């Protein structure tokens with residue numbers, strides 16, 4: 669099985685490349701700029717076709733949430749038009765697309781965990797551009813899995829785990845918002861789940877459960893609890909530590925508005941694909957230790 673993933677050095681693409689090494693019979697090819705530039709839709713179809721995918725994984729995206737507020741046109745070009753082109757490329761080749769989306773499509777006003785049929789209402793340009801991307805992907809290729817994930821961290825790229833470890837190296841105390849709740853998700857676990865789902869699609873040509881799925885780490889956290897767990901793991905591993913002070917969202921002003929509750933229920937993915945994410949604490953420990961080495 670040959671997976672072609674967009675976004676060469678992104679967290680999910682890097683994690684898939686690593687996971688592919690562990691699975692004989694699975695080949696993962698990552699493609700990115702300049703050959704494939706989602707902001708230049710003309711580059712997309714031919715580059716993906718040349719890589720000869722059995723399944724396309726659409727992981728590249730404009731992910732700078734605050735910066736997107738100032739660059740809405742670029743965010744929509746990449747996350748909506750570009751994502752739609754990736755799905756169209758897969759459709760032309762007669763193969764499915766597995767597209768990554770986000771918890772930020774929700775406004776965060778729900779009291780429980782969001783399920784796939786809940787109404788979307790993004791609060792940010794990033795969230796709106798990703799929602800438009802979901803719609804473009806679904807319209808371009810009926811054989812799609814749209815996997816909404818959340819709060820992604822890994823040994824690769826930029827993420828909250830690395831940021832907290834970096835800040836702890838030169839501060840005694842870090843102030844972190846305690847009133848935004850969600851599911852921290854390791855990109856290493858996402859890669860495992862994507863390989864699992866891809867194998868299911870590849871092995872069953874009459875697979876019919878295409879559509880939207882939530883796929884996030886097991887268990888919930890707020891950002892300050894997540895930070896505390898990262899730094900406590902670091903301390904017992906001999907890495908940097910800092911005290912985490914709980915603050916409110918209003919005390920940490922940002923350009924983009926973020927949902928207060930973006931917890932996702934991953935029950936549908938578990939029941940269709942028979943795959944459950946580990947508890948976020950365990951996956952956080954594994955990634956924090958790798959970052960510290």
Ligand SMILES: NC(=O)C1=CN([C@@H]2O[C@H](COP(=O)(O)OP(=O)(O)OC[C@H]3O[C@@H](n4cnc5c(N)ncnc54)[C@H](OP(=O)(O)O)[C@@H]3O)[C@@H](O)[C@H]2O)C=CC1
Pocket residue numbers: 674675676677678679680681700701704705706707708726727728729730731746768769770771798816817818819820821825826855
């Ligand atoms: N990070 C998170 O917390 C979350 C991410 N997601 C979604 O999951 C997916 C994977 O995220 P993640 O791996 O963390 O993302 P990263 O930010 O780590 O990587 C994004 C990748 O997209 C590439 N990219 C950006 N713009 C373009 C473009 N114009 N053309 C081609 N490639 C481009 C980047 O390339 P370059 O390296 O050259 O900049 C980078 O490789 C995304 O769809 C994201 O929206 C969902 C929920 C949470």
Ligand SMILES: Cc1cn([C@H]2C[C@H](O)[C@@H](COP(=O)(O)OP(=O)(O)O[C@H]3O[C@@H](C)C(=O)[C@@H](O)[C@H]3O)O2)c(=O)[nH]c1=O
Pocket residue numbers: 731732733734770771772817818819820827828831842843844845848891920926
């Ligand atoms: C660095 C830092 C952040 N924060 C807050 C800001 C924000 O509310 C929260 C997380 O900060 P980040 O900048 O990592 O968050 P953010 O970029 O919003 O992360 C999001 O990225 C996109 C791509 C997604 O799809 C989402 O699922 C989510 O992971 O923590 C603090 O309170 N203190 C700090 O020192």
Ligand SMILES: [Mg+2]
Pocket residue numbers: 688689690691692693694695696
């Ligand atoms: Mg292999």
